[in-house]
Structures are given as C-alpha cells and as structure tokens.
Amino acid sequence: MEDWHIPSLPGALPAAERVLVLAPHPDDEVFGCGGVLALYAARGVHVKVVVVSDGAAQVTAQERESHFAQRAAESRAALACLGVTDVEFWGLPDRSLGVTESLRERITRAIEQAQPEVVLAPSLWEVHPDHVVVGRTLIEVLSNMTGAGDSVHRVPTALLYEVGSAQRVNLLVDIGDVWDAKQRAMACFVSQQARQDYARHISALNVWRTYTLPSDVRQAEGLLCITASDVSSIASGNAPGAISQLLAWMRDSALVRAAAQQEQMQVQLAKEREQIQVQLAKEREALRNSLDEFHAAMAQRDASIHTLQSEQRHRDAVIAQLQSDMARIKQSLAWRMAAPLRWAGRWLNRRR
Numbered sequence: 320m321e322d323w324h325i326p327s328l329p330g331a332l333p334a335a336e337r338v339l340v341l342a343p344h345p346d347d348e349v350f351g352c353g354g355v356l357a358l359y360a361a362r363g364v365h366v367k368v369v370v371v372s373d374g375a376a377q378v379t380a381q382e383r384e385s386h387f388a389q390r391a392a393e394s395r396a397a398l399a400c401l402g403v404t405d406v407e408f409w410g411l412p413d414r415s416l417g418v419t420e421s422l423r424e425r426i427t428r429a430i431e432q433a434q435p436e437v438v439l440a441p442s443l444w445e446v447h448p449d450h451v452v453v454g455r456t457l458i459e460v461l462s463n464m465t466g467a468g469d470s471v472h473r474v475p476t477a478l479l480y481e482v483g484s485a486q487r488v489n490l491l492v493d494i495g496d497v498w499d500a501k502q503r504a505m506a507c508f509v510s511q512q513a514r515q516d517y518a519r520h521i522s523a524l525n526v527w528r529t530y531t532l533p534s535d536v537r538q539a540e541g542l543l544c545i546t547a548s549d550v551s552s553i554a555s556g557n558a559p560g561a562i563s564q565l566l567a568w569m570r571d572s573a574l575v576r577a578a579a580q581q582e583q584m585q586v587q588l589a590k591e592r593e594q595i596q597v598q599l600a601k602e603r604e605a606l607r608n609s610l611d612e613f614h615a616a617m618a619q620r621d622a623s624i625h626t627l628q629s630e631q632r633h634r635d636a637v638i639a640q641l642q643s644d645m646a647r648i649k650q651s652l653a654w655r656m657a658a659p660l661r662w663a664g665r666w667l668n669r670r671r
Contacts, residue, residue, distance in 0.1 A: 324487075325487075325488060325491075325531050326488070326489065326490065326491045326531065326532075327531050327532065328491075328532065328533070329491055329492060329493040329532055329533075329536055329539065330490040330491060330492060330544075332355060332358060332359065332437075332490075332492060333436065333437050333476045333478070333544065334436070335359065335364055335435065335436035335437040336364060336365065336436060337364065337365045337367070337433055337434055337435040337436060337437075338356075338359050338364055338365070338366045338367070338435050338436070338437045338438075338439070339367050339369065339429060339430060339433045339435035339437070339438045339439070339475070340352065340356065340366065340367065340368040340369065340438075340439045340440075341369055341371065341426065341429075341438065341439065341440040341441075341453050341457060342368060342369065342370045342371065342453075343370075343371050343372055343416070343441060343447065343449040343450050343452070343453045344370065344371075344372055344374040344390075344413065344449065345370045345373075345374045345390040345391055345393065345394035345408070345508075346374070346390070346393070346394060346397070346508045346511055346517070347370075347441060347450070347482050348368050348370065348394070348398070348439075349394070349397045349398070349401070349501070349504045349505060349507075349508070350482050350505065350517055350518075350521045351439075351441060351480035351481060351482040351540075352439050352478070352480040352540060352542070353397075353401055353500075353501040353504050353505070354492065354494025354497050354498070354501050354525070354538070354539075354540045355439065355478070355480070355492055355494070355540055355542070356368075356398070356401050356402075356403055356439075357401040357402060357403075357494070357497035357500045357501060357504075358492070358494065358496070358497055359437075360401055360402030360403050361402060361497065365405065366402075366403045366405065367405040367406070367407070367433050367435070368394075368398060368403060368405065368406040368407070369406075369407050369409065369429055370391070370394060370406065370407070370408045370409065371409050371411055371416065371422075371449070371453055372409070372410070372411045372412065372413040372414075372415075372416060372449055373386075373387040373390070373408075373410045373411065373412065373413055374386075374387065374390045374413050375387050375390070375412075375413050376412075376413035376414040376589075376592075377514070379596050379599070379600070380593060380596040380597060380600065381600060386510070387408075387410060389510055390508075390510060390511075391408050393507050393508045393509060393510060393511075394406060394408075394507075394508075396507040397504040397505070397507035397508060398504070400500050400501075400503040400504040400507065401497070401500055401501070401504050402500075409425070412589055412593075413449065414448065414449060414585060414588070414589055414592075415585060415586050415589035415590075416448070416449045416452040416453065416585075417452060417583070417585070417586055418452055418455050418456050418459065422452070422456050423456055423459060423460055423463075426456055426457060426460050427460050427463075427464075430460065430464075430475065435475050436475055436476065437475055437476050437477075437478060438457060438461075438475045438476070438477050438478070439477075439478045439479075439480055440453050440454045440457040440477065440478075440479060440480070441453055441454045441479065441480060441481075441482060442454055442479040442480065442481050442484070442486040442543060443455060443458075443479070443486075444481070444484050444485070444486040444487070445481070445482060445483055445484050445486075446483045446484045447482075447483055448585050450482060450483065454479055457477060458477065458545070458550070461474055461475070461477060461545075461547070461550045462550055464547075465547055465550050465551040473547075474547035474550065475547070476544060476545065476546050476547065477544075477545040477546075477550070478490070478542045478543070478544055478545075479542060479543040479545065480540065480541075480542055481524070481540075481541055481542075482521075485524070485541065486541065486543055487543065488528075488541035488542055488543050489542075489543055489544055490541070490542040490543070490544045491528055491529075491531070491532060491539045491540070491541055491542075492539060492540050492542060493532070493536045493538075493539055494525065494538050494539060494540055495536060495537045495538050498525075498537070498538045501525075501538075502518070502522070505517070505518040505521060505522075506518060522538075525538040525539060525540060526538055528540065528541045
C-alpha cells in the first residue's frame, strides 16, 4: 500500500540524449532538479536550460536590468558546476506570467528546436504562481501535441520537479553521487541566499525525500514522471496514481478556475506594481530636485552670513583701532596741556 503512495526504492531516470529544462526563475533549475541535471550531464546527455522570467519582481524598475544580469550570471555559474553550459534567458517579467497563447507557442518552439526526449518543469503543487504557470503550460503543450495525432514516441516525457512545495511523486532519484556538485551550484546564488537561505531548505527537502528509501540513500530529488501515454489519457481518465490526481486537477475543477483568476490578478498586480514604481521614481526625482534647491538656498544663505560676518569683523577692527588711537591721544602730553582750553571752551558754551 505504501508503494502506491510513494516509491520505496530509487528509480532510474528516463533514457535521453537531449533534455530540456524549463525554469520560471534563475535558480529553480538548480534548486528543483540540479541533481538530475548533473546526473544527465555526467552521462553525456545534452542538457538545455530555458529560464523564463527575469526574477526581478523584488527590485525597482531602475534596478531590474542589473538585477537580471546578476541573476543570469549566477545561474550560468551554478549550471557550470553541474556540467551544463547551454542556457537561454527569455527575460519575461517576474510574477506576471500566465497560461497564455504566447507562452504556449514559445514553449512549443523550444521543444521543437531542442527535440528533447525529456522536459523538466515545476510541479503544479508549487506555491509560486510563476512555477504553476510554467508547469501547466508544459502539460497543455504536451496535451496539444498528443491531441494533434503526433506519435507518442515523438512526444517527450515530462518530469515535474519541486522547489517550494512537496508534490505527489512517482519517481525518487538518488542524487548522492552528485550532491557535492549541487551544493556548490546552490552556493552560486549569492543574491538569493542573501534574501533567504534557500540552499538549507532545499537540502532539507532532498534529505527528507529519502524517508521511504534505503538508509544508504542520503539525498534524493522527487519527481512526477508523466509519459506521452499518460498525457494522452487525459480524456479517458485512466492514468494511475498521482498522475490521475494531476489530470483530474487540470480538467474542470474549481482550482483551475481559481488559478486562471489568480493569473489575471497576477498580471494586473504586475502592471500596477510597475506603475507604482514609475510613480515612486518620479516622486523621488521631484524630492531630489527640491532637496537640491533647498541645499542651493542654504548655500546662498551661508554665503550671505559669511559676508555679513566679514563686514562685522571689519567694523569691529575699525572701532578697536579708533579706540586704541583715542587712548593714545588721551595719554599724550599735548592732550594734557590742552585740558585748560577744553575746560574754557565748555564754560563758554554753558555761558551762551
């Protein structure tokens, strides 16, 4: 009964010569499935990573470009630790993704160009809306491929990985042999580690995923493996276990409708956030100009005060000089000898 819920032994990765990874943000490809990527790369499999958004929702509009560049550089360095060098950044606005026709078309083109046997994307049980959007869009793209009559042998297998929330899995992959490489890769995300110790959380998740596995398995990544045949069973509803739950969730449940509303709200919030950032930038500029004018006025006032103080010092010096001259005159012999004349003058003035 336990095996129906979760595997009790590590599973083998689907065979592939080419693997495509869809990451909502620069770091999800490492935190979510870095061990799997390292295992594929070690086997000589060509791994291509597509990072969908710029991961810059938490910064101002002025900082967005530089922040995106930093996160992209961190992602390249992290993937290099795993042996992966082929990475593409779409740079779509973070927290503004939706299951749209444009995103479906772009992911479809990415699959057609890469021709992968395996595509990895976030699970639909993720808490971040961008993660859910990318996972849902991939499943819709694969459903359209099978619905269009493509041979199931041409439709890639989907592996849904987990980052911020545990999912119902049907594949647990032992990543102990590449654990050191994944740790080095996670340490490359300096900007994100400064905000939250994601490496510690992911390490705990990968250790916890060994709960049902043999004791010699120290770290594992949990995946939901969905084959082309599984995807084609959406209409019949005959998929087993966790996949049947996924497909039921995707059909016409209230969660799907709520997710669609959430996506609309997310897009609207992204637009409003951008408008607020622009308005704040204008207000900061106006305040900066006001401060500049105030500082200029203060400088002018200080210059006037300095001029008045200089004039006052000059007047004080003149007065002090005159007082000194008067004191010397009063001490002179001529002043003393003229005293009777000054007395006589004052007497005459009173007589008049």
